[in-house]
Amino acid sequence: MMDIDRNAALSLRDLRKSFGPVDIIRGVNLDVIPGERHAIIGPNGAGKSTLFHLVSGQLHASSGKIALEGQDVTYMSPEQIYRRGLSRSFQITNVFPTLSVFENVRCAVQWSRGLRYAWWSLVDRRADITQAVEEVLHQVGLEDRRDVLAGLMTYAEQRALEIGVAIAGGGRVLLLDEPMAGMSRAESEHATELIRRVSCNRTLLMVEHDMSVVFSLADRISVLVYGEVIATGTPEAVRADVRVQEAYLGKDGH
Numbered sequence: 001m002m003d004i005d006r007n008a009a010l011s012l013r014d015l016r017k018s019f020g021p022v023d024i025i026r027g028v029n030l031d032v033i034p035g036e037r038h039a040i041i042g043p044n045g046a047g048k049s050t051l052f053h054l055v056s057g058q059l060h061a062s063s064g065k066i067a068l069e070g071q072d073v074t075y076m077s078p079e080q081i082y083r084r085g086l087s088r089s090f091q092i093t094n095v096f097p098t099l100s101v102f103e104n105v106r107c108a109v110q111w112s113r114g115l116r117y118a119w120w121s122l123v124d125r126r127a128d129i130t131q132a133v134e135e136v137l138h139q140v141g142l143e144d145r146r147d148v149l150a151g152l153m154t155y156a157e158q159r160a161l162e163i164g165v166a167i168a169g170g171g172r173v174l175l176l177d178e179p180m181a182g183m184s185r186a187e188s189e190h191a192t193e194l195i196r197r198v199s200c201n202r203t204l205l206m207v208e209h210d211m212s213v214v215f216s217l218a219d220r221i222s223v224l225v226y227g228e229v230i231a232t233g234t235p236e237a238v239r240a241d242v243r244v245q246e247a248y249l250g251k252d253g254h
């Protein structure tokens with residue numbers, strides 16, 4: 001087995017995951033370059049979510065290796081991986097509906113700094129935390145919504161907040177799982193710009209079904225089919241790849 005790439009933001013080597021007798025991830029090798037926006041595409045059931053769960057520690061690999069910035073994290077817990085600089089969002093909206101936008105982000109900032117048990121009243125006075133929260137709200141364009149209860153916002157705004165919650169921990173590597181799911185065309189164009197902005201000084205790994213978003217946002221794309229990466233490359237290279245066309249993109253000009 002080739003060793004991990006210590007210079008990669010994320011390096012996966014011969015990664016495998018089976019559920020009982022069924023092999024779902026079947027020997028994935030992938031190096032995500034620091035600072036790039038990398039998208040994973042593939043048909044339903046290809047294993048994209050499973051791969052994300054492995055990288056973020058929600059699931060453990062059957063075999064193989066995962067390194068985050070050169071450190072082996074293969075069998076670490078989600079919290080340990082998070083503390084080493086990996087933040088993720090989920091397909092399912094993951095915000096507290098009865099807290100305000102500001103409070104949602106504050107919880108995330110606080111938690112990432114290990115202040116879970118501090119008194120709220122004291123936390124209120126922590127100017128550095130307030131400043132960090134405001135910076136996140138600015139990045140995700142929700143400054144004007146800071147006092148609104150999260151549950152009362154539109155779905156697209158909740159997804160933006162969810163990205164805010166993900167980046168609030170200050171992770172250098174950001175995993176986004178289908179950030180455009182359920183959005184209208186206009187909403188997903190807006191969200192694309194948001195993701196472009198928040199990924200400026202981070203490494204982004206995203207799973208996304210919306211091909212126009214993937215092809216406009218990603219520096220590189222990996223195509224996962226039946227648990228194997230069949231191609232990795234620039235959008236142009238992936239679009240031109242005959243195996244990708246056969247296996248996935250079809251001939252309808254995606």
Ligand SMILES: Nc1ncnc2c1ncn2[C@@H]1O[C@H](COP(=O)(O)OP(=O)(O)OP(=O)(O)O)[C@@H](O)[C@H]1O
Nearest residue numbers: 019020022024042043044045046047048049050051
């Ligand atoms: N906990 C589990 N136990 C058994 N099988 C599972 C489990 N989780 C996922 N699978 C199976 O693994 C396969 C890959 O699922 P996964 O959700 O990773 O695919 P995906 O590429 O994310 O699909 P989609 O694009 O539809 O979200 C599916 O056949 C699924 O049924």
